[in-house]
Every structure is written in structure tokens, then in C-alpha cells.
Amino acid sequence: MDHLVVVTGASAGLGAALLAAAPAGAHRVDVSRSGRAPEGGSHLALDLAEPAAWPVFGQAFARLVSERDWDRITVVHNAGTLQPIGFAGEVDTDAYTRNVLLNSAAGQVLGHLVLQAVRDRDARRELLLISSGAATNPRAGWSSYGAAKAAGDQWVRAVGEEQAERGGVRVLSVAPGVVATAMQAHIRATDASDFPGVERFQALHDAGELLDPDDVARRLWDVLDDPDVPTGAVLDLRDRA
Template identity: 40%
Template sequence: MKQFIVTGASKGLGQALLRELMRPECRLIGMARSDAGELAKEAAGKGVALRWIRCDLGDAASLEAVMEQAFAEIDGEGLDTIGLINNAGVIEPIAPAAVASGEDLIRNVSVNLIAPVVLTAAFLRLTAGWKAKRLVLNVSSGAGSKPYSGWSAYCASKAGLDMFTRCVGAEQEAEANGARVLSAAPGVVDTAMQRDIRAASPELFPSRERFVELHSSGRLAGADETAAKLLRTLFDERHPSGSVLDVRDLY
């Protein structure tokens, strides 16, 4: 039996990842600020156990308790795989740093970087000594290696997530049954985040037209297809712990 925890699971890529994992051999935990909605019925219809934890991953002080809540009903003895997929993310503020509010900048870094860092650390502690294969997938972005005017917090947080992955990967390589920790950029995916980007002011985000054109020309990747590629990457043991990848380079 396999157990997976997916953050940002109520919509977009997170929802697609959760649906892709609705398999007979999987038990799932979804985390999001909103309810499970139709996902609960869908999982039940497929005979898949789905627990839902409503939480705000921007609240750094609550993150360790959230992970402890997730593990309160997980029996490690019956698992061959335990996995954490840090998918939750926010793009706002879409504006130069000098214009963005401090509150918005803090929330961006909290959700995109602090949350996956703290959740991963707690996951590693709570699964220490387990016999199950331990997997962590951090959903990153090409913006972690390319600067965009108007995305300073987003680019910085994704770059930080990639470096965190490299460091933890090196740490886990030295451990017995160390976790395999990967960071993977999904490419430009047709989700609500892309709608927000296209709605941004070109004065605040000069690259807006590029994303408008990607959408109008039909070059956005589908969420379902991208979720399948991300999971294929996660399960591919040729990628060593600490790898920072882009699915567009792989498939």
C-alpha cells in the first residue's frame, strides 16, 4: 500500500495530481484551504481512501501541527511507499518589489518556500526509521532559474525551493533508507494561476503578453497531462535524491 500527501489539492495541478493518484493501491491525504468538494465523491466511487485537511499553508506557525495531524492516522508498518507532494503555490503579488505590499510578499514566500521546507522537515522526522520508500516532490517552476520583472518573490521562493531540494537530497543520500527528494518544474500549465497572470497589468508585469500568446496559441500544457508527467518523474528511480528537473526536458 502507498500513502501520499498532496498540498494545494483542491484545484489546478494539485487536484490533477490527487486524481492521478486515485489508484487501488493508494491512500491519499489532500491539504487545502477549501473543502474536498467533488474529489471526496470521486475517491469514494473509485474505492480510494481520501482524508482531507483544511489548512492555511501561509500560517507558518501551524505547519508542524498540520503534518502531525496528517500522520496521526497513518500506519507506517503497512506501507511500501510514503510520499509528500508540495504543490501548493501562489503567484501574487504580480508587481515590482517596490510596489508590492509587505503582507503580499510575506504570504508569497510563506506558501511557496516556508511551507514546503517545514512540511518536508516534519515529514522526514515523522518517517525516520520507516522501512517504506520515502518520496518528496517539490513542484517548482522555471521561474526559479529565470528572473521576471514583477515576480521577485515568486522567482526567489522557487529558486530557494530548488536549493533546499539539493541540500536535503545531499543529507538524505547519507542516511540509511534516505528519502528521495526531487524538485520538478511542470512548465506552463493551464490553471487558474495562468488566468491571474494574463489578467495582470502590463505596467506591473512586462512579460504578460508572452503568457497571453501562449494561451491564445494553445501552447499551455493540460493539468492532467502534466500531473502524469510529474508522477512519472517522481517514480523514476534514475533521478537521484536532490535532483532539480524540468518535465519539459524529460518528456
């Protein structure tokens, strides 16, 4: 099977694990600022917090799609940031703006570009957005991150209805749980005055309850391979047996 797998933010953490867990023989593409080409794949160096990078992604992705008669095309938008953690109105404005652009706007615009590029392709096509429990559980210090994840979930619900009407791309949003990544280390190091909920994440780490990225990646691929998960589904991986 000719399978194209594109993952944003795949230079480390869950993104890297998702690329590594992709089906054997897939052509893997890492879209990130500082990553590198995976074995047998390629790297697209882009800072997705910069709106100027979005059409560059769209053009590069469209070229990839047209290069081969793919049997399956999978895109996972995983790129995101928690920085700056802190209260709205108190943190650096430029950093807060980058947070909003990467976590919220980029996913919707890149999703639109993906749908545009694969619209007429005779292939199994799927777009997965990585969500978070923060989409439904507001936390002081994560205002922009939580709002972005909620927006991504709602985008998937609406676009899922559209693709069921016409288009046929399966669009999903999945919250993976608390994964042992560099982002979690950054959370635990945050002062409680900026993130009052920090103790919960420190306790999860101390209890050994953080999830392994490789295991989470395999389970996310199980979701993608599950024909019973319909387009427009918004899921929490922890709810699946």
C-alpha cells in the same frame, strides 16, 4: 500495496490532477484551505501561508504515517501563490509576506516535518516539490515567487545529499512547465505595468501551448516512478522526452 499520497494545494489545478493520477488504491490526502476529501481519502483544512498551520500539518502527517505499515509514502508540496504580482516595494506588504511564507518557508519547514515523520519507516519514501522556470529566469513582478522556487531547488539539492548519506528518502524538485490553471488565467489578466512579461503568457495561451494539468500530473508520476531519477534531482519536465 498500501500507498499514502499527500498533496498540498490539491483543491484545484495541478494539485487536484496529481491526486487524481495517483496509483489505484492509494489513500489520498488533500491539504488545502478550501478543498474536500477525495474519494477514499481525506482532507486536511489548513492555510499553509500561516506558520501556525505548519506544526498542525506535522502532527497530522505523523499520525497518518503511524496508522498503517505503508509500503510507499509520497508527499508532493504543490501549494503556492503568485499574488501579489507586482514590483517589490510597491505591492501590499501583508500579501507579499504571505507570498514569502507560503512559497518559500512553508516548503522547507513542511519538508523537514515530512522527513522527520518518515525517518524510521520501512517504506519507499519520496518528497516532491513543484518548482518553476522562474527559479532560474528572473521576471519583474515575480520577485518573491522566483526567489522561493530557487530556494526550493537548492533545498532539494542539499537535502538530497543528506538523504543519500543517511535517511534514504528520495527528494526531488520538478518544474512542470506552463500549465493551464487558474493561476495562468490570473497572470494573463495582470496589467503590464505590474508584470512586464505578461504578453508572453498571453501568446502561449492564444497559441494553445499551455499544458494540460492531467497530462502534466501523469508525467510527474512517471518521474516519481522512474528509479533512475536520484534523490536531490532538480528537473524541468519539458527536458524529459
